[in-house]
Amino acid sequence: xxxxxxxxxSSAIALxxxxxxxxxxxxxxxxxxxxxxxxxRGLRKGAAAARDRHGQAEQPPLEMEEWNPWEGxxxxxxxxxxxxxxxxxxxxxxxxxxxxVQIWSKAAIGLYLWEHIFEGLLDxxxxxxxxxEGKSVVGRTHYSFITGPAVLPGYFTVDxxxxxxxxxxxEKAKIFYATQWLLYVQNLVQIKKLEHxxxxxxxxxxxxxxxxxxxxxxxxxxxxLLFLVYDSPWVNDVDVFQWxxxxxxxxxxxxxxxxxSLLHDERxxxxxxxxxxxxxxxRQALMDILKQDGHDKLCWVSxxxxxxxxxxxxxxxxxxxxxxxxxxxxxxxxxxxxxxxxYEACSSGSVPVVEDVMTTGSxxxxxxxxxxxxxxxxxMGAPFIFIQNWEELPAVLEKEKTLILQEKIERRKILxxxxxxxxxxxxxxxxxxxxxxxxxxxxP
Numbered sequence: 001x002x003x004x005x006x007x008x009x010s011s012a013i014a015l016x017x018x019x020x021x022x023x024x025x026x027x028x029x030x031x032x033x034x035x036x037x038x039x040x041r042g043l044r045k046g047a048a049a050a051r052d053r054h055g056q057a058e059q060p061p062l063e064m065e066e067w068n069p070w071e072g073x074x075x076x077x078x079x080x081x082x083x084x085x086x087x088x089x090x091x092x093x094x095x096x097x098x099x100x101v102q103i104w105s106k107a108a109i110g111l112y113l114w115e116h117i118f119e120g121l122l123d124x125x126x127x128x129x130x131x132x133e134g135k136s137v138v139g140r141t142h143y144s145f146i147t148g149p150a151v152l153p154g155y156f157t158v159d160x161x162x163x164x165x166x167x168x169x170x171e172k173a174k175i176f177y178a179t180q181w182l183l184y185v186q187n188l189v190q191i192k193k194l195e196h197x198x199x200x201x202x203x204x205x206x207x208x209x210x211x212x213x214x215x216x217x218x219x220x221x222x223x224x225l226l227f228l229v230y231d232s233p234w235v236n237d238v239d240v241f242q243w244x245x246x247x248x249x250x251x252x253x254x255x256x257x258x259x260x261s262l263l264h265d266e267r268x269x270x271x272x273x274x275x276x277x278x279x280x281x282x283r284q285a286l287m288d289i290l291k292q293d294g295h296d297k298l299c300w301v302s303x304x305x306x307x308x309x310x311x312x313x314x315x316x317x318x319x320x321x322x323x324x325x326x327x328x329x330x331x332x333x334x335x336x337x338x339x340x341x342x343y344e345a346c347s348s349g350s351v352p353v354v355e356d357v358m359t360t361g362s363x364x365x366x367x368x369x370x371x372x373x374x375x376x377x378x379x380m381g382a383p384f385i386f387i388q389n390w391e392e393l394p395a396v397l398e399k400e401k402t403l404i405l406q407e408k409i410e411r412r413k414i415l416x417x418x419x420x421x422x423x424x425x426x427x428x429x430x431x432x433x434x435x436x437x438x439x440x441x442x443x444p
Contacts, residue, residue: 097140099141101160101438102146103166104147104151105145105146106168107202108168110145116246116255117423117426118427120134120143127252129148130150131148133146161196162194163194165182166201167181169201169209171204174202179211182212196438198227201228203232205336205361206359209234224239225437226240227430229242230245230363231374233362233363244343244426245343253340263416267325267327270397271295271298271329273299274301274319274322277303281332282355282390283332289390289391290393299326300322302322327351327408328351328400329352331354331355333355337354337357342377351384353393354374354387356387359373377422381418383415
């Protein structure tokens with residue numbers, strides 16, 4: 001009896017070993033004879049296309065015939081990773097508050113904010129239209145934008161709680177008009193039609209902006225945030241922030257698209273200056289310097305004695321062409337060091353040569369012994385050529401003559417990339433400030 005049991009056990013073990021060997025053979029060798037069904041389905045279309053081209057089927061690559069015994073596990077792991085990522089994303093956005101902000105633009109710098117920094121579109125595209133509007137989403141903020149002569153206090157429906165008002169406070173007549181808007185908004189706040197207000201202000205070139213002080217929230221007013229053009233000593237990055245002047249959108253300076261020719265074309269002029277030359281100004285000194293060594297023959301220079309606010313189609317084309325055909329753009333200080341020409345040169349790939357001097361007035365940081373201008377641009381690492389005196393210009397131009405085209409192309413790339421980064425950073429900074437302030441004060 002014991003012998004019979006031993007034989008049965010031995011036979012069972014032998015059968016188990018034979019079955020294991022048979023299974024192993026099929027796992028590691030048998031499956032190679034036929035590709036998995038999923039691979040075969042994938043090959044049929046390719047094989048049919050190959051027959052159409054060559055009259056016979058092409059051999060599939062060897063790698064596609066190999067079977068991966070861990071394929072199922074890898075797919076499951078990949079699906080789980082994707083699922084985990086989606087869960088993390090959902091958790092990060094769950095409960096996030098979105099806000100709607102409307103921008104009322106009653107100054108040309110509003111178009112720089114919307115079209116150049118936010119890269120937003122306007123409908124209609126006609127710049128002479130009485131009413132133009134657009135929409136954009138940045139971060140958690142849904143922006144809408146309105147501008148045009150028909151945008152007047154009390155003549156349009158207010159259906160938002162948060163507003164950014166873009167105003168011009170450069171001179172007395174503009175200040176009067178801006179004040180009417182602020183009084184209108186004040187009434188909306190008092191009757192609970194508006195909750196939050198920020199102002200983007202084209203300030204006075206001498207930084208004399210005292211007129212808006214009573215409207216600031218810190219002084220008992222209702223303006224929570226102020227984005228101010230020029231180097232005002234008020235800038236504290238708490239409730240007052242510096243904002244760039246930008247291009248002259250009031251003269252219809254366009255958004256310049258980066259192209260191959262913008263980067264790579266040879267430019268026939270060393271530099272350019274087209275603008276008003278005031279008597280006994282640094283601009284007059286610049287013109288004298290250019291004439292001394294005949295550099296005015298190598299640069300595109302067109303000076304006028306009186307400022308002309310209105311741009312004709314011909315003068316705009318001439319100015320744009322000068323920027324696009326010059327390696328350098330000379331940027332002498334006017335009423336203020338910051339000028340439209342700086343930003344227009346950046347958009348055209350022409351390096352600004354900036355007169356790095358603080359103009360007269362109340363601008364600059366009074367806590368610094370020798371304040372310097374353009375702190376916003378400098379803080380962002382602007383790749384400009386800064387000079388203290390135009391007597392330094394001849395050396396700059398002589399060096400420029402020694403540069404080969406490839407060196408100029410690389411410099412243009414750096415400038416254009418910096419300018420795009422500058423605008424992108426401003427867009428995110430602006431939105432972060434709006435969200436931080438408006439959403440915080442929304443909480444009970």
